Amino acid sequence: MSVVEASPAQRRLFYGLSEANTRSNLSEHHRRFGESPMPPIHHRHRWRERFQGELEASGLTGRGGAEFPVATKLAAVRSHRRHGVVVVNSMEGEPASQKDATLARYAPHLVLDGAELMAAALGASRVHVCVARDRERAARAYEVAAKERIHAGSVTEFTIGTPPAHYVAGEESSLSRWIDGGSAIPTFRPNRPSIPVIGGRAALVDNAETLAHVALIARYGSEWFRSVGTPDSPGTTLLTISGAVTRPGVYETAFGQTVEALVGYAGAESGGVSAVLLGGYGGTWLPGHEIVTPLASEELKKVGCRIGPGVMVALGSGHCGLAETARIVEWMATQSAGQCGPCVFGLPALAEDLKAIATTNVSPSVVERVWSRLLAVEGRGACRHPDGVVRLVRSAFRAFSDDVDYHLANGPCLGARLRTCMAGVSERRIVQWR
């Protein structure tokens, strides 16, 4: 996938990056963004308060999918009695997402700057970078970058870890358990949101892109960050756009542009897109008549959608959204950690029902059964994996309600026989847990 900018004024994380210049070493990084504003030796406390305040004012939200306010999370970890680990989450279990891998290749120092700043804010000296095992290039990029920083005199201890590549391995609790020497599978946390603990210390787990934004906010301030985007979704975001587009890739854009314009940048023909999958495989379908909605969480909420981890998959107009959803759910069922009954049995059952609806002649009772099974699965896993599937299926039934009626009346449509326009559905199967 290539890196393309939406328009130069909106390039922030990708600033200075071009076809001719894809260097990502430390000196190039300093040339682009200047030195990272590390805290002074004296008045650290004051610096931490200011840093915390700046993050709060920026309104930055986590870019791993949960859209949780970054400052709130930092404050929660800081308030813990024993804190002191920062984890860079670059797992990117979403097959349709490439943004974190792209950041690792082209701007690893921006991510590490952010992690170092967060560590300074916590008084921590240790940063764990977690990259999924099958994203070798990203892991190597971080290793090279960490070495460069040590040579340049950084005192932060960087550890690059490669947990197993798996959809739920990127979950906070999976990562903290894996770093502690266990399997990369989620744990049951009855009181959420909860703070993960690594080696007896509260850990700050942030998505790689989130930390890259932190690095820029620390340099240029919250006002600068908010100068683009919308009041409720300030700043820019990375988007991985794929599907029925001629230029799939990772784009950086300010919030507030319409989804239609964004898939247009990536080369979607106008009228050639019947729906857009937002937020990845645990995300939501935005139907064709709603793709004029601006990319901003408050606007998308109105139509029942979410940005999630910045994934957009354009569904070609000839394709069948139900068949695509069935394939995604089938894949998601294979990604269960196998711990919770409703996920272990519920997701394959849902996948089978959806496959039947998409590819055979079924009675309306199957659709009814899907609705009741969604209720039986929702909220009943230790992690949010089953909930993502529920969200996806619900939004598919909403976005493709006409298709459901058509399939029930006439059997599978022509589009259901086409090959998938999703990337990676058949790849990345379970291999290992540790």
Add this chain to the structure above:
Amino acid sequence: MAVRLQIDPIACDAFGYCAELAPELITLDEWGYPLVEGHLVPIELAQDARAAVQSCPRKAIRFVHVEPSSRGRVAISGSKRRPTRSPR
């Protein structure tokens, strides 16, 4: 103190004893895993709820105390135990 039931979905192995012992509070889904509605446990069902908690072979079901602010219905009272234990 108001309490409700909570299932640890990882520990639960669908033995189903809980639904047998407290059918008014716990039902099973089509795969045999217990469904507890978020309701508070009413006092008249406290005995059943306790039996369900104590009989679980996986220790996957427990009482959790509900904050007084969210208390809606009459519930077991007088517990001095820690939240994870069954109230006496």
